Amino acid sequence: xxxxxxxxxxxxxxxxxxxxxxxxxxxxxxxxxxxxxxxxxxxxxxxxxxxxxxxxxxxxxxxxxxxxxxxxxxxxxxxxxxxxxxxxxxxxxxxxxxxxxxxxxxxxxxxxxxxxxxxxxxxxxxxxxxxxxxxxxxxxxxxxxxxxxxxxxxxxxxxxxxxxxxxxxxxxxxxxxxxxxxxxxxxxxxxxxxxxxxxxxxxxxxxxxxxxxxxxxxxxxxxxxxxxxxxxxxxxxxxxxxxxxxxxxxxxxxxxxxxxxxxxxxxxxxxxxxxxxxxxxxxxxxxxxxxxxxxxxxxxxxxxxxxxxxxxxxxxxxxxxxxxxxxxxxxxxxxxxxxxxxxxxxxxxxxxxxxxxxxxxxxxxxxxxxxxxxxxxxxxxxxxxxxxxxxxxxxxxxxxxxxxx
Amino acid sequence: xxxxxxxxxxxxxxxxxxxxxxxxxxxxxxxxxxxxxxxxxxxxxxxxxxxxxxxxxxxxxxxxxxxxxxxxxxxxxxxxxxxxxxxxxxxxxxxxxxxxxxxxxxxxxxxxxxxxxxxxxxxxxxxxxxxxxxxxxxxxxxxxxxxxxxxxxxxxxxxxxxxxxxxxxxxxxxxxxxxxxxxxxxxxxxxxxxxxxxxxxxxxxxxxxxxxxxxxxxxxxxxxxxxxxxxxxxxxxxxxxxxxxxxxxxxxxxxxxxxxxxxxxxxxxxxxxxxxxxxxxxxxxxxxxxxxxxxxxxxxxxxxxxxxxxxxxxxxxxxxxxxxxxxxxxxxxxxxxxxxxxxxxxxxxxxxxxxxxxxxxxxxxxxxxxxxxxxxxxxxxxxxxxxxxxxxxxxxxxxxxxxxx
Numbered sequence: 001x002x003x004x005x006x007x008x009x010x011x012x013x014x015x016x017x018x019x020x021x022x023x024x025x026x027x028x029x030x031x032x033x034x035x036x037x038x039x040x041x042x043x044x045x046x047x048x049x050x051x052x053x054x055x056x057x058x059x060x061x062x063x064x065x066x067x068x069x070x071x072x073x074x075x076x077x078x079x080x081x082x083x084x085x086x087x088x089x090x091x092x093x094x095x096x097x098x099x100x101x102x103x104x105x106x107x108x109x110x111x112x113x114x115x116x117x118x119x120x121x122x123x124x125x126x127x128x129x130x131x132x133x134x135x136x137x138x139x140x141x142x143x144x145x146x147x148x149x150x151x152x153x154x155x156x157x158x159x160x161x162x163x164x165x166x167x168x169x170x171x172x173x174x175x176x177x178x179x180x181x182x183x184x185x186x187x188x189x190x191x192x193x194x195x196x197x198x199x200x201x202x203x204x205x206x207x208x209x210x211x212x213x214x215x216x217x218x219x220x221x222x223x224x225x226x227x228x229x230x231x232x233x234x235x236x237x238x239x240x241x242x243x244x245x246x247x248x249x250x251x252x253x254x255x256x257x258x259x260x261x262x263x264x265x266x267x268x269x270x271x272x273x274x275x276x277x278x279x280x281x282x283x284x285x286x287x288x289x290x291x292x293x294x295x296x297x298x299x300x301x302x303x304x305x306x307x308x309x310x311x312x313x314x315x316x317x318x319x320x321x322x323x324x325x326x327x328x329x330x331x332x333x334x335x336x337x338x339x340x341x342x343x344x345x346x347x348x349x350x351x352x353x354x355x356x357x358x359x360x361x362x363x364x365x366x367x368x369x370x371x372x373x374x375x376x377x378x379x380x381x382x383x384x385x386x387x388x389x390x391x392x393x394x395x396x397x398x399x400x401x402x403x404x405x
Numbered sequence: 406x407x408x409x410x411x412x413x414x415x416x417x418x419x420x421x422x423x424x425x426x427x428x429x430x431x432x433x434x435x436x437x438x439x440x441x442x443x444x445x446x447x448x449x450x451x452x453x454x455x456x457x458x459x460x461x462x463x464x465x466x467x468x469x470x471x472x473x474x475x476x477x478x479x480x481x482x483x484x485x486x487x488x489x490x491x492x493x494x495x496x497x498x499x500x501x502x503x504x505x506x507x508x509x510x511x512x513x514x515x516x517x518x519x520x521x522x523x524x525x526x527x528x529x530x531x532x533x534x535x536x537x538x539x540x541x542x543x544x545x546x547x548x549x550x551x552x553x554x555x556x557x558x559x560x561x562x563x564x565x566x567x568x569x570x571x572x573x574x575x576x577x578x579x580x581x582x583x584x585x586x587x588x589x590x591x592x593x594x595x596x597x598x599x600x601x602x603x604x605x606x607x608x609x610x611x612x613x614x615x616x617x618x619x620x621x622x623x624x625x626x627x628x629x630x631x632x633x634x635x636x637x638x639x640x641x642x643x644x645x646x647x648x649x650x651x652x653x654x655x656x657x658x659x660x661x662x663x664x665x666x667x668x669x670x671x672x673x674x675x676x677x678x679x680x681x682x683x684x685x686x687x688x689x690x691x692x693x694x695x696x697x698x699x700x701x702x703x704x705x706x707x708x709x710x711x712x713x714x715x716x717x718x719x720x721x722x723x724x725x726x727x728x729x730x731x732x733x734x735x736x737x738x739x740x741x742x743x744x745x746x747x748x749x750x751x752x753x754x755x756x757x758x759x760x761x762x763x764x765x766x767x768x769x770x771x772x773x774x775x776x777x778x779x780x781x782x783x784x785x786x787x788x789x790x791x792x793x794x795x796x797x798x799x800x801x802x803x804x805x806x807x808x809x810x
Contacts, residue, residue: 016458016461016462019462020462050481053421053481053485054484054485054488056421057421057424057425057485057488057489057492058488058489058491058492059492060492061488061491062487062488062491064498065484065487065488065491065499066484066488068480068483068484068487068499068501069480069481069484069485069488071480072477072480072481072484075473075474075476075477075480076455076458076474076477078473079459079470079471079473079474079477080458080459080462080474082467082470082473083459083462083463083466083467083470083471083474084462084463086463086466086467086470087462087463087464087465093469094470094473096473098503099548099549120548143504143525144504
């Protein structure tokens with residue numbers, strides 16, 4: 001008998017009706033003769049509602065109490081899902097993170113799983129029960145509840161799969177797989193049957209909603225194959241797995257577009273050693289993630305230093321960037337929100353020259369100007385004006401024949 | 406330093422604003438130099454909302470999963486209340502029933518507390534923290550979450566007080582004490598400064614909303630003094646304690662009126678031994694609680710057997726009573742919803758003859774006919790027509806000078 005781990009995301013469990021629908025899918029899988037662990041996220045907007053209440057009570061809630069509050073979200077969904085499964089006459093039991101002994105470190109709100117003492121889970125499986133486990137949460141050495149932070153339920157799932165040596169792992173959400181690009185941008189986007197861990201990681205903006213990068217890294221570490229599909233239909237999904245098992249290396253697997261980026265330029269900084277270091281140390285100290293960076297030498301030994309950040313960091317950056325700019329004798333700061341980042345990703349890129357040239361050519365064809373470029377081994381990203389993003393994605397998708405996969 | 410246990414009911418915590426208000430009261434108590442344990446119920450209608458979802462998922466949820474679901478209610482309120490307390494710069498920590506090691510038996514939905522392993526609670530108190538504990542819930546030997554059933558938070562409170570030998574116990578709700586009768590019926594009702602356990606138990610309809618009978622019994626067992634007051638004002642409340650400590654025995658402490666009763670009459674039953682036994686065994690087997698019973702001999706060795714039930718049992722009774730009546734060869738069943746039960750309670754009644762006569766006289770003065778009477782050592786109850794209840798209560802209240810306490 002195969003042990004299958006299924007994970008259902010918050011959208012899949014958003015309403016009682018959807019919980020009942022998920023229960024039917026779970027029971028079907030069980031009746032096919034599998035042992036089954038089901039990891040559940042909190043129902044749809046439960047977490048948002050709890051956070052709203054929390055913010056009404058306190059501007060600065062302590063992380064321990066925030067975890068105490070937020071862990072109720074999954075507890076509600078595992079109880080309801082288990083009842084819905086039992087309604088089919090199927091034996092099932094729910095376990096919170098603490099009952100499933102998902103042991104984490106002490107970092108509330110962003111805990112890391114250290115170990116799973118899986119005795120109870122195994123005992124319930126042996127009794128023939130479907131074991132429904134709360135994702136996103138665990139317990140520290142003080143028996144206090146912790147949460148794993150963003151993507152936590154995915155991480156729970158992969159950790160359980162590794163701990164119990166499950167044969168199969170299925171991640172269900174409202175997205176039925178990974179596409180060559182966002183189907184909302186380009187309807188002719190094609191679903192990928194397979195994608196490698198690294199491609200998945202680099203395609204964060206396409207894949208992160210479906211499977212959190214942290215979980216992808218964990219899956220990569222243990223070389224665990226994951227199946228990603230939708231709980232709303234029976235379409236075939238996408239398999240995430242190691243690159244060595246791919247039938248054929250594709251030069252380009254997908255095109256991603258991220259509009260949630262902001263370009264910051266510190267103007268006319270003296271071209272002296274250590275200046276860039278000063279700027280980015282200052283930003284790092286405030287916990288701001290920098291994505292792309294370029295530096296252009298101007299007249300008179302003055303540099304323009306540009307970098308991109310995520311939208312969500314804008315407020316923090318505005319609070320400190322002017323002082324940083326002054327400290328390095330710059331002539332001012334420019335903040336440009338009217339930009340987008342278009343990226344191509346492909347494991348085959350490493351061994352195939354000319355991919356970057358093809359990408360730039362595709363953008364030239366539709367008159368899109370490139371402002372910044374970065375390149376890793378399997379990814380090339382270009383920053384462009386936001387209104388060019390749609391046609392850039394279209395043109396690149398066509399250039400690499402991604403619609404004909 | 407005194408250890409004080411405070412309990413706040415669901416109405417006191419119904420909204421974020423009320424939680425913030427309760428936090429202020431808690432902090433004030435703490436700043437007066439007390440060690441403090443706070444037991445919290447679920448916020449207002451949280452439990453109702455969870456039950457609604459549960460009923461949408463399943464007609465017949467398993468008790469274990471129902472407890473898994475319902476225990477989230479108090480977990481949410483302890484987290485929010487603790488944050489609100491911490492907002493005042495006060496050290497505080499929340500503990501669920503499982504973390505507080507409130508150990509119960511295995512009876513989900515109506516578990517009984519067997520023991521409290523209070524090490525963690527003591528440790529947190531020693532650190533100077535206010536310990537906020539989820540009422541209504543515990544953990545069984547399998548580490549599964551249990552709930553204590555109705556009045557559970559009160560029971561948690563008394564059990565904690567006993568386990569930790571607290572100096573004082575304060576029960577806060579939206580009612581500011583026990584009155585000589587319901588102030589909604591009779592505005593001249595007077596608040597009692599003291600009431601005995603037994604009087605409190607017999608006055609269930611006056612007191613049960615404020616403090617559950619199960620908790621009263623537990624307090625009586627350990628001889629624990631309780632202070633009952635409102636969280637919405639600073640009025641003096643009522644102290645519940647043993648009768649031996651009362652300044653002066655009152656003949657009558659209070660008048661209660663219960664309209665949620667229904668009178669059932671099984672008509673013209675043959676006067677044979679064992680018939681009444683058959684009827685009430687049948688009802689007991691279906692879990693129906695009988696309150697008052699009378700039997701009137703009619704002509705021809707035929708009896709009318711009347712009894713009262715609570716409104717909430719009417720549906721169940723209707724399903725079985727006709728068959729029971731037929732089995733004892735009765736001539737039919739009469740169901741009368743137009744009745745109310747008026748009771749007087751007083752620990753001094755035992756040693757004072759003539760109290761019943763006074764009560765009946767008071768009712769006669771206002772032309773109220775008595776249909777049924779029952780009497781215990783400290784309580785006399787009369788069943789009357791519902792529209793006579795108001796004037797009966799008024800007249801009895803006056804007869805015993807309860808407005809002049």
